[in-house]
Amino acid sequence: MTEPVRVLIADDQTLLRDSFRVLLETDPGFAVVGEAGTGREAVRLALAERPRVVLMDIRMPDMTGIEATERICRECADTRVLILTTFDLDEYVYGALRAGASGFLLKDTTAAGLLDAIRVVAAGEALLAPSVTRRLIAAFGAQPRPSHAFHRELAGVTGREREILTLIARGLSNADIAAHLTLSVATVKSHVGRLLTKLNARDRAQLVVVAYETGLVTTTP
Numbered sequence: 001m002t003e004p005v006r007v008l009i010a011d012d013q014t015l016l017r018d019s020f021r022v023l024l025e026t027d028p029g030f031a032v033v034g035e036a037g038t039g040r041e042a043v044r045l046a047l048a049e050r051p052r053v054v055l056m057d058i059r060m061p062d063m064t065g066i067e068a069t070e071r072i073c074r075e076c077a078d079t080r081v082l083i084l085t086t087f088d089l090d091e092y093v094y095g096a097l098r099a100g101a102s103g104f105l106l107k108d109t110t111a112a113g114l115l116d117a118i119r120v121v122a123a124g125e126a127l128l129a130p131s132v133t134r135r136l137i138a139a140f141g142a143q144p145r146p147s148h149a150f151h152r153e154l155a156g157v158t159g160r161e162r163e164i165l166t167l168i169a170r171g172l173s174n175a176d177i178a179a180h181l182t183l184s185v186a187t188v189k190s191h192v193g194r195l196l197t198k199l200n201a202r203d204r205a206q207l208v209v210v211a212y213e214t215g216l217v218t219t220t221p
Contacts, residue, residue, distance in 0.1 A: 039063025073100025103127030
């Protein structure tokens with residue numbers, strides 16, 4: 001029998017934490033290992049419990065959700081953070097992803113959508129809604145932020161891998177990329193795996209950040 005996904009809930013609203021707990025406890029595929037009402041408490045519990053997924057609110061007292069995410073991703077290598085917020089402003093999206101978050105969802109998502117999102121992130125995949133990806137492209141295509149460190153890493157990336165990295169950053173799935181480049185999905189997955197290794201990226205979300213920060217993806221045709 002598969003072990004349930006261990007989840008930590010971090011939100012400053014008790015009612016929401018209770019709602020998330022009830023939802024997760026209705027599915028045997030999940031186990032709630034703790035609840036945090038502040039960013040600092042979220043970090044403490046993540047270090048103590050080592051959950052697979054942290055549901056993290058952006059606006060948290062004591063320490064912001066983005067700051068807590070950065071700490072957790074740095075100190076808990078196997079923990080993934082799924083950002084839940086009522087705000088979809090570009091600064092929050094990018095800040096969360098750059099801090100190491102693997103996904104970003106608005107709180108108006110459906111119960112089924114939330115459970116699916118946790119499963120995706122727990123499996124090591126990134127969860128980036130097309131609308132989120134479009135916002136990131138608009139924000140950083142206009143003002144690319146090249147990183148010399150990332151540029152040095154990109155020197156070892158092949159032409160095909162750069163092409164795939166660009167398509168990942170534009171929000172395409174592996175199946176979409178395979179169809180676009182006339183490749184098999186297995187071949188695309190192999191390329192993505194090599195990109196993760198070469199760029200020292202945790203997951204697909206971090207590949208998107210690299211593409212923006214190097215200026216590889218812009219809004220210019």
